[in-house]
Amino acid sequence: MKRSALFVSMVLLLVLLVGIAGAQDTTIRYFTFSAAPDHLEDLDTIIAAFQEAHPDIAIEVETAPFADYFTLLQAGVASGDAPDVFELNYENFVTYAANGTLMDLSGMVSDDAPFYPRALEAFSYDGQQMALPETFSTVLLFYNADLFDAAGVDYPTAEWTWDDATAAAEAISALGDDTWGLFSPVQFWEFYKKAAQNGECEFLNEDATESLINSPACVETLEWMVNVMNSGLMPTAAQLSGVSDSELFLSGKLGMIVTGIWMFGAFEEANFAWDVQLEPMMNQHAHHFFANGVAVSSSTGNAEAAAAWAEFLTSSEVAASVRVESAWELPALDQPEYFESYLALTPPANRAAVFQALESPVTPPVIVRQNEMQDAVNALITRVVDGELTAQEALDMAKEEIDGLLN
Structure with a gap:
């Protein structure tokens, strides 16, 4: 036993x-x-x-x-x-x-x-x-509501065009020499998104074997971006004097900034009222995804x-x-129910815009040699910003470089 x-x-x-x-x-x-x-x-x-x-x-x-x-x-x-x-x-x-x-x-x-x-x-x-x-x-339009009030301008709506945004930026810029209406970066990531807002500019053909980046619509888009930057509505790099765009917004001296939703936490410390809205349109809505x-x-x-x-x-x-x-x-x-607590947080009050932006998503144009493409296009855009090249010249060169990376 x-x-x-x-x-x-x-x-x-x-x-x-x-x-x-x-x-x-x-x-x-x-x-x-x-x-x-x-x-x-x-x-x-x-x-x-x-x-x-x-x-x-x-x-x-x-x-x-x-x-x-x-x-x-x-x-x-x-x-x-x-x-x-x-x-x-x-x-x-x-x-x-x-x-x-x-x-x-x-x-x-x-x-x-x-x-x-x-x-x-x-x-x-x-x-x-x-x-x-x-x-x-995603990326949205952040705005300083106090500056809008001071300039007597209505707050942005989901149907704003870039004409509406630049008109508001002019009114805000008129508040003083140290106040700016708008900041929207001029670089690769903003370029492909603005190109999508244009609606007729494609970086690559359908099977990604050829670049279309120098098409008239793409040239028009880049020219528009640089013209806005040079209009006096946006601070230049020299005028920023080492201050970042987000720091300028937090200082209360910037009416609108195009930036990512990852900045919600950083902007909580702002001593002014602010909110977000869908980014303005050119011919259609398009938002970074x-x-x-x-x-x-x-x-x-x-x-x-x-x-x-x-x-x-x-x-x-x-x-x-x-x-x-x-x-x-x-x-x-x-799954909307998963985000109820997120949507209840303020600021911003209009967190719903985060999910509205998903109705018009734009993913980056991608190729196997992605980083090389991004670096090449960014370098050429910088030369346009610096006045060394026209938009057409830069995008003609970009097409050559991208086609070389594709083949």
Whole structure:
């Protein structure tokens, strides 16, 4: 009897030990730039919830600052030591999708996953779902309501055109020599968005084999941007004297600024009333759609577990709630109830504009050699701003450079 009892006890102990050993028998390496340093505890909360549903999967977190992230990621891919799951911003997505680094997630994600359709589409490549949208941000028109009141100008509306905005900027600029009506950067990211507002300017042809950046509509768009900058409504770099555009807005000396929703927190300290509105139109609305996605390595040995983590991280209610409550970007999900607490925060009062902007999203034009294209176009735009080149000359040169990168 004692020997039988001992045998049963040993069997139970062995079962227990096997259970413990097998409780997390799959480890997924996850590489992130957005979690560190401020949101590692928030990520731990999401991981804990994931492991309640998947006790056999452990998540091993690796982080790097954004400045180093893609260098380290590329080194890992090249050496055959890529993480199982990793973040990608949209601008770098095509590079990794095109070179076979990413696993196709088509059919591995729930059909009812509540992503914004446009966000999900942004991370598809050649008809395959090569990453899942994680978060998004956009750019709006921020305005100083006190300066509008002082100038006797009505506040911006969702139907404003850029003619309306520049007229308001003229009235605000007239308040004093140290007061400016508007600031909207003249650079690659603003250029492709303003080009989309024009409606007739495309940077690339449909199959991205040729640049169209020197078309008449694109030249017209860049000329307009530079003319506004030179109109006296915007401070020049020399007039800013090292003060950033956001610092100028916070000082109460700038009527309107085109900038990202990531500035909401920084502008809370303003000692004047301010709000946001959709960006003015040229011929149509167009708003930046900046997005991060989560991809699975094509070399992972744990495809199902990796895909499960990618889906949970990007679309679960827990992950969405943690992101919204901790101000860790906004989940790219079409679930209005997830954002009720976010919309209730003030300022700004018109946070609904963040989601209205999703009705006219513009993603960056992307090619495999993305960073080289961005740098080339930015350098040429700077030469237009400095008066060294006309818009036509700069965009003719940009077409040559981009076509060279495409071929």
